[in-house]
Amino acid sequence: MNADDSCPLCATNTDAIWHNDELRVIDACHPDYPGYTRVIWNAHVTEMTDLQPAEQQRLMQVVWVVEHTLRAALAPTKINLAEFGNQVPHLHWHVIPRWQNDLNFPDAIWAGSGSESGRLHSWALMEEGLLSRVPGYQAALREALMTL
Amino acid sequence: MNADDSCPLCATNTDAIWHNDELRVIDACHPDYPGYTRVIWNAHVTEMTDLQPAEQQRLMQVVWVVEHTLRAALAPTKINLAEFGNQVPHLHWHVIPRWQNDLNFPDAIWAGSGSESGRLHSWALMEEGLLSRVPGYQAALREALMTL
Secondary structure (H helix, E strand, C coil): CCCCCCCHHHHCCCCCCEECCCEEEEECCCCCCCCCEEEEECCCCCCHHHCCHHHHHHHHHHHHHHHHHHHHHHCCCEEEEEECCCCCCCCEEEEEEECCCCCCCCCCCCCCCCCCHHHHHHHHHHHHHHHCCHHHHHHHHHHHHHCC | CCCCCCCHHHHCCCCCCEECCCEEEEECCCCCCCCCEEEEECCCCCCHHHCCHHHHHHHHHHHHHHHHHHHHHHCCCEEEEEECCCCCCCCEEEEEEECCCCCCCCCCCCCCCCCCHHHHHHHHHHHHHHHHHHHHHHHHHHHHHHCC
């Protein structure tokens, strides 16, 4: 693995939900978005088109398994997929389950749209229920990825 | 194609940069982001995991060609890829070239981070230059997609 000493994603040694030699799948641990998962390519590359076609396919295959398992386990309104890396140019995918009453819906989670307090309250209640289902989601995800 | 009468992406009949029976590639025509391109799946499906594996691959293959051609033609600082669909749940990808002095960098383009006026000015100048290179980018993209 071609590591970059100054890159936080090269350095991070988070407990992965699942990993193999090429990539790792981690809980993003976002306080507002239960189930938010990241798929991080281990080698320090910047863009999808820096990968070989077979690598692109294997990476996206894992992203689809994450999406599929999130949908089955948590039934979100929508899945949001993003590969940005403007702050940390080390290839990683955000897989974010979204709900109609979450803090920013229908805007991007980065929009900081601000929310009315009624919505805030309904989301807090729902989030509590979702949080309790995250361990089940992660167990199902681990199992699904092992069959890849 | 299973169209939904109420869906703006089923209805839209924008001039595509390129299209085939499954998808179309359009200029997002975003006033602040020259080269911003969308890849829209023609059929009204919501998530990537609603597609068959071969369809997923063909769609992503087009996204990678867009990314590759944007990098070659416009040399952005970073490519941003996003599949959200919270507002319009009809599968489409945003492929957004980003530059270090653009209006929201390093935040998401949806962050509305606001910008200092110096940065605004430098970006306006750069954007003008980029805009003149967009037709060349689109011609190269059309050519690359034809060889798929």
